[in-house]
Amino acid sequence: MPSSQTVASGVDDPRPHAPGTSRAPVRIGPLADLLDAGLEAPVLGGRRVRHVNLDTAASAPAFAAVAAHVARVLPYSASVHRGTGYASQASTALLEDARIAVARHVGARLDDHVVFTRNTTDSLNLLASVVPGETVVLDIEHHANLLPWRRHGRRVVIARTSFQATVTALADELARRPAALLSVTGASNLTGEVLPLGLLADLAHAHGARIAVDAAQLLPHRRVDLSASGLDYVAFSGHKAYAPFGAGVLVGRADWLDAAPAYLAGGGAVASVSIDDVDWKPGPERHEAGTPNLVGVTALAAALAEFERIGELARRAHEAALTDRLLGGLVGIPGLGVLRGFDDLDDRLGIATIELEQGSVGLVAAALAAEHGISVRAGRFCAHPFFDRIARRANGLRASLGAGSTSEDVDRFLDALARLVADGPAFEYDRTPAGWCPRIDDRERPSFG
Structure with missing residues (x-):
């Protein structure tokens, strides 16, 4: 690889082939209809090709069913909770129905709160503002689950190369000094490795701590169940779950949320206000000041309904077959390696981050887009401490599969x-300064005017 700065439908057969062998001659189609299906991308030289989106770990396109749902509800968009008119009452019902749908989908307990936010980062910052004590995290976390706790007492455990040794290190840290919370990712956005959440929940509770899960990466691929896994809090985003309309959610135990001041000060969060005092509402509304993102919230609920329609078995079979195909194919390409954090965790999502022995992954990512119409991501993926510990090069290239991905x-x-x-x-x-760019770029840009 040149290193200079300037250089010349459904799963038909979900059975994966053995890793490292030639690609299986089976066709694996998309799990569901997505809005980007059939999208064409211009490439250098004036051609157009079908776009291949392998960057869903960052943001996923909308399910067609979600977009259709949004189109149906938009005529009803009006004031939520505080209006007496027909549209306002319909909007209030849409939001509260979405709250019920989210709670049911993630196995919330009857007394848990479902608080709508802007995204996972917002959800975890909200939780950080109410935790009555220190939080323990691993160094493998996305920045959204690494940075918010700094303001309120954070202890970072460096993960070991084996997950079993990492569990021992976490247990030692929790035993060394009490913590209020253990906050972990459900699945790494860097390596795709899935953490055993039930085991971690038992560990936290055995040491008197609660557990929160950043499920932004996991939930679009797997069902997350608070009750079944013993989790106290879970946070995730619509934009990674095929509902890219700007909504996130925090679901979990009510007492910390009800005891803390409102996350945002403003209308909708108060029972009464005087010049000198304020009486905050209890419940989710305490932390949902301002006009809610009705479209984002109802879109997120519609996406969860689409996951349920597809079914957990179909989701897992589709991803397992494609992940095996991806990893098996990467093994056969000389000059690159696939990153992993643990040598004893085999469960992983359809995410592969590679590093090159020579050359720039940024240049490869740019050429994949400009010459082949394939979208990937290059960088350190908002997980700098983890990446810097396990990688040998400055940056990696990540390909991530989703519900619309195919064997092609x-x-x-x-x-x-x-x-x-x-x-x-x-x-x-x-x-x-903006990264690698074609010296002469003749690709047509879309016009939205």
């Missing part, structure tokens, strides 16, 4: 990646 998507990516690693890009690129 995986094969196109593997073929394009192999050619780029072996031969380099077919066009010239310059390294700019």
Whole structure:
């Protein structure tokens, strides 16, 4: 790979092939209809190709069913909770129905709160503002679950190369000094490794702590159940769950949320206000000041309903087959390696972060988009401490699968990646402050005017 800065429908057969072997001659289609299905991307030289989206770990396109639901409810958009008119009453019902749907989907207890937020980062910052004590986290966390706790007492445990040793280190830290909360990711957005949440919940509770889970990466792939796993809090986002309309949620035990001051001060969060005093409402509304994002909230509920329609078995079979195809194909490409954090965790989502022995992953990512119409991500993926500990190079390239991914998507990516690693890009690129860019870019930009 040149290193200079300027250089020349449904699963038909979900059975995976053995890792490291040639790709299985089966067709694996999408799980559901997504709005980006059939999207064409312009590539250098004036051609257009079908877009391959392998960046769903960052943000996922909308389910077609979610977009249709939003179109149906938009005519009813009006004031929530405080209006007497027909549209206002309908809007209030939509929001509260969404609250019930979220609670049911994640196995919330009857007395848990469901608080709607902007995204997972917002949810975890809200939780950080109410925790009555220190929080213990691992260094593998996304920044959204690493940074908020700094203001209120955070202790970071460096994960070991084995998860079993990491559990021992967590137990030692929780025993060394009491903590109020253990906050962990459900699945790494860097390696795709899925953590055993029930085991971690038992560990936290055995040491008198509660457990919160950043499920932003896990929930779009797997069902998360607070009651069954013994979790106290879970946070996730619509934009990763095929409902990209700007809503997130925090679900969990009520007492800390009810005891703390309102997360945002404003209308809707108060029972009464005087010049000198305020009486905050109890319940979710205490932390939902201002006009709620009705479209985002109801879209998130619609996405969860689509997950339930697809079914857990179908979701797992689709992802397992494609993940095996992806990892097996990467093994056959010389000059790259796939990152992992633990040598004893085999359960993983359809996420693969690679590093090159030579060359720039940023250049490869740019060429995948500009020459092949394939979207991936290059960088450290908002998990800098974890990446810096397990990687040898400064940046990695991440391919992430989703509900719309197909065997053709995986094969196109593997073929394009192999050619780029072996031969380099077919066009010239310059390294700019904005990253690697084609020296002459003749791709047509979309017009939304």
